[in-house]
Amino acid sequence: MTMPYYVAPEQVMKDRAEYAQKGIARGRSLVATTFDEGIVIVADNPSRSLHKISEIYDRIAFAGVGKYNEFDQLRVSGIRHADTKGYAYSREDVEARSLANLYAQYLGQVFTHEMKPLEVEILVAELGNELRPPQLYHIAYEGTITDEDRFAVLGGETEAVAAALDEAWTATWSLSEALKAAVTALAGPDRTLTAGDLEVAVLAEGNGRRAFRRLVDEELAALLD
Amino acid sequence: MTLPIFTTTEDPGPDFAGLMRRLKVPTLPLMAASTAAAPTEFRHGTTVVALRYADGVVMAGDRRATEGHSIAHRSMEKVFPADRYSAVAIAGAAGPAIEMVRLFQTQLEHYEKVEGAVLSLVGKANQLGQMVREHLPMAMQGLAVVPLFAGYDLARQTGRIFTYDVTGGHYEESEYNATGSGGRDARTTIKLGYRDGMARDAAVELAVQALYEAADEDSATGGPDLIRGIYPLVATVSAEGFAAVPDDEVSDRFAALIERRRMEGRQP
Numbered sequence: 001m002t003m004p005y006y007v008a009p010e011q012v013m014k015d016r017a018e019y020a021q022k023g024i025a026r027g028r029s030l031v032a033t034t035f036d037e038g039i040v041i042v043a044d045n046p047s048r049s050l051h052k053i054s055e056i057y058d059r060i061a062f063a064g065v066g067k068y069n070e071f072d073q074l075r076v077s078g079i080r081h082a083d084t085k086g087y088a089y090s091r092e093d094v095e096a097r098s099l100a101n102l103y104a105q106y107l108g109q110v111f112t113h114e115m116k117p118l119e120v121e122i123l124v125a126e127l128g129n130e131l132r133p134p135q136l137y138h139i140a141y142e143g144t145i146t147d148e149d150r151f152a153v154l155g156g157e158t159e160a161v162a163a164a165l166d167e168a169w170t171a172t173w174s175l176s177e178a179l180k181a182a183v184t185a186l187a188g189p190d191r192t193l194t195a196g197d198l199e200v201a202v203l204a205e206g207n208g209r210r211a212f213r214r215l216v217d218e219e220l221a222a223l224l225d
Numbered sequence: 226m227t228l229p230i231f232t233t234t235e236d237p238g239p240d241f242a243g244l245m246r247r248l249k250v251p252t253l254p255l256m257a258a259s260t261a262a263a264p265t266e267f268r269h270g271t272t273v274v275a276l277r278y279a280d281g282v283v284m285a286g287d288r289r290a291t292e293g294h295s296i297a298h299r300s301m302e303k304v305f306p307a308d309r310y311s312a313v314a315i316a317g318a319a320g321p322a323i324e325m326v327r328l329f330q331t332q333l334e335h336y337e338k339v340e341g342a343v344l345s346l347v348g349k350a351n352q353l354g355q356m357v358r359e360h361l362p363m364a365m366q367g368l369a370v371v372p373l374f375a376g377y378d379l380a381r382q383t384g385r386i387f388t389y390d391v392t393g394g395h396y397e398e399s400e401y402n403a404t405g406s407g408g409r410d411a412r413t414t415i416k417l418g419y420r421d422g423m424a425r426d427a428a429v430e431l432a433v434q435a436l437y438e439a440a441d442e443d444s445a446t447g448g449p450d451l452i453r454g455i456y457p458l459v460a461t462v463s464a465e466g467f468a469a470v471p472d473d474e475v476s477d478r479f480a481a482l483i484e485r486r487r488m489e490g491r492q493p
Contacts, residue, residue, distance in 0.1 A: 055338050073230065079338045080229040080244055087241075087331050088250065102228045 016117045020141040023119030024066040029156035031186055032063060032125055033165065034134045034149070035178035038204030038211065039125050042182040044156075045199040053201045055212035057082040059127040060096050061203050065155030066120035066141070074103060074122055096126035100137035100145055108143025117141055121154045127203040127211050134203075153185075161185045175202065176223045183224065195221040241335035242328065242356070252328055272407035272439040272446040273303050273314035275375040275386045276415055277400060278428035281463030282375040282384035284312045285432040287407070287440060288455055289447030290319050299450060304458045306467040308333040311349055311376025312460055316405030318368040325356050325370055346378040350387040350395055358393025371404050377462045384462065407439030407446035414438040425461060429470055432459055433478045449479040 028044040030052060041063050043052040052071075053063045056078045064071025078099055086094045103122060111117045121140055128134035136148040150169055153162045164185035173181070179200065187193045200215040207213050215223065229248060237243035245252045273286035286303035289296060298319075305326050307313045313329060315322035332352055337343050344352070353374050360370055374395075375386040386398040401419055403411035414435040423431070436457045440448030449456050456479060459470040483493045 049341075051341060054341065074228075076339055077228045077230045079335065081226065083241060083331055083335045083338075084229065084245065084248060084250065085226065087245070087327070098226075102226070106228045106230070 013112075016111060017142060020111075020117040020119050024121055024141065024155050025157075027065050027155050029158060029161050029186055030063055030065050030123070030154045031151065031161060031165065031182045032123055032136055032154075033151035033169065033178050033182055034136075034171075035175050036172050037175065037206070038127055038202055039134050039136070040175060040178050040182065040200065040202045041123070041125060042179065042186060043199040044186050044193065044197065046197050047199070051199060053199055053214075055079075055201075055210065056099070056124070057086065057094050058091060058209050059129075059203060059211050060094070060099070061125045061201065061212050063123040063125070063154065064120055065122075067118070070118045071120040071122055074106075074118075074120065078103070078124070096124045096135055096137060100124045100139060100147075103139050104143045104145040106143075107139060107141060111142040123152055123154055125203060127205070151182075157188075160188060175204075179223050195224055239336040239339040241332040244335075252324075269318060269406075269445060271303075271316060271405040272403060272411050272436060272443065273316050273373050273405055274403040274408075274411045274415065274432055274435050275314065275373050275398075275401060276419065276423075276428055276432060277384045277386060278423045278425055278461075280384070280425060281377045281461060282312075282386060283425075283428040283432050283459065283461050284314050284373070284375050285436055285457055285459040286314050287436055287447045287457045288450070289445065291445045294444075296447075299447065299453065300455050302458055304460050305330070306460070307349065307353075307374070307376070308337070308343070309466045310343075310379060310462060311346065311374065312462050312467055313353065314373040314375075314404075315370060316373070316408070317370040318363075321360060321363060321368055322370040322372070325360065325372070329353055329356060343379075345380065346376050346385055349376065350374050350397075353387075354389060354393045354395045356393075357389050357391065357395075361392060364391040373402065373404050375462060377464060377466075379464075382464070403435065403439070405439075405446070407436075407443035410442045411435040411439040425463075429459055429461070429474075430478060433457070433475065434482065437479065437482060449476070451479075 030043040032041040041053045045052050054075055056062045062075050062078055081099055082094045107118060118141055124137040126135045133149050136152040138146045138152045151165050168181040183193050200220055202213055203211045237247055242252060269291050271287055271289060275282055275284045284304050288300050290298040290301040304314045307330055313326055369391045372389055378385050386402060387395045388398055388402045389395045401415045415431055418431045440446045456475045459475050461468050486493045
């Protein structure tokens with residue numbers, strides 16, 4: 001009779017974390033930062049149809065890096081959560097904090113109980129109002145949640161990108177300034193990214209009830225100029 | 226609340242009503258069919274009109290809700306934006322009608338966000354038809370909801386209007402239509418003044434006239450309430466999207482209409 005293998009729980013967790021990190025590191029980075037009128041999210045993503053950034057609700061946006069099918073499922077479930085909540089209660093009762101917590105719970109659950117962890121890192125961004133500042137909730141593959149009020153960097157080589165943004169960041173910069181700094185940070189010292197290599201969206205006042213808007217083509221090129 | 230995640234075989238896709246069914250949240254119909262007699266006292270909404278003009282469609286509705294023979298509400302809204310490029314107006318039992326509009330609005334936005342693409346105008350009209358059809362058991366008990374749907378078709382670059390019956394059947398109108406208890410009078414008024422390719426101002430004016438005549442003939446339709454300053458709601462949907470006609474413009478048009486009739490020596 002063969003004895004079942006014993007693997008220490010520490011080892012199991014370490015292996016899973018390594019597996020997830022490897023999967024995420026293969027992809028490209030994504031940056032979100034606040035600017036004077038809202039939040040801008042920039043992804044190094046040349047695809048026009050497979051989005052990494054999308055709208056969840058009136059003032060909430062979602063962004064994900066890593067395995068596309070996995071973060072897309074999370075994106076859709078976030079829209080479902082927000083729409084059902086807004087329908088059952090009211091539109092103003094939908095907020096990013098509770099959604100970010102649900103994501104964290106789910107990712108944590110999958111990480112500890114399933115064979116394979118999700119190879120994703122996600123961001124839930126919420127536009128601020130008179131009562132509270134804008135919030136960026138960054139949720140890692142194992143369910144760790146951090147809230148940032150300046151900027152967030154997801155996936156890829158985050159340290160260099162975060163260091164570059166940390167140096168450049170100011171509370172009052174305009175969309176164009178924030179966007180340029182984000183693109184420079186994403187590109188690193190060896191590359192230059194043009195409008196065609198980027199997926200960009202903003203959450204900003206002035207877009208009506210739904211604050212989410214994609215920046216494309218000429219508008220994006222003009223802002224980067 | 227938990228995160229609504231489904232297995233691939235049970236995923237409702239971009240269908241919000243289907244999602245609510247899976248989550249067992251009751252939506253429409255609000256109650257199951259039964260043989261019990263219909264309640265007699267419930268709020269009714271009344272005259273709504275839609276007509277095409279050169280750049281899109283104009284939609285308008287009065288503000289009165291009635292309960293039997295009494296006035297239940299004087300400033301009810303019956304014209305709603307369904308999404309950026311379409312509008313829906315309601316006539317019939319107010320409670321289920323407003324619930325249907327809310328579900329419809331959420332459905333369109335939900336589809337757009339999940340799919341990353343906007344439904345075609347005919348797709349939207351079909352969706353609303355399905356909701357009206359699901360409501361049929363309640364319509365049989367006297368709680369009928371008959372919406373009017375209009376929007377700007379971005380592919381064809383023209384305004385389009387769809388009318389419904391209680392079974393969810395929907396029919397495209399080439400020029401105009403009106404529904405509700407004052408619909409007949411409103412329709413006749415529009416018929417007399419309608420021209421192909423009207424300018425926006427002329428179309429808004431005609432909608433205002435139609436509601437004025439309907440309110441004059443139908444007790445359940447509210448006219449301009451000069452004392453309280455409550456006027457019918459008028460909106461346009463064009464390539465620029467849904468836009469409510471400002472209250473000032475609507476009140477000025479009613480004032481001018483009454484003044485004009487006085488000058489002509491007619492009863493206002």
